[in-house]
Amino acid sequence: MASIKVKFRPSTVADHEGTIYYQIIHERKVRQLLSDYKVFTSEWDESRSMVTTTQKSERKSFILSIRERIRWDVERLTKIDRKLDANGLTYTVDDVIDEFLxxxxEYSLFNF
Structure with missing residues (x-):
């Protein structure tokens, strides 16, 4: 089974958004899967590894949608890992990422 963690890489430029990415570890191989989600450092809760917002934030709906998409992505990565593990064949962390991509x-809104 792979380990899947949500991580945040802050921007090196002050007052710019950083990038959320997924760290996937399987059989001691570590890979990073970049997401399209970008948030400010103040919107990231390091202890919970999740985006956070306040009631008065003007970006509240945007942050909540990112939170939901992160949850969806982690769930999909977990399902892919379980499916590959259940097949009984050996697989790599790259196989998990390739299947996710x-x-x-295949199931994007554009293709729909």
């Missing part, structure tokens, strides 16, 4: 491209 294939699924994302």
């Amino acid at each position: 294939r699924y994302s491209n």
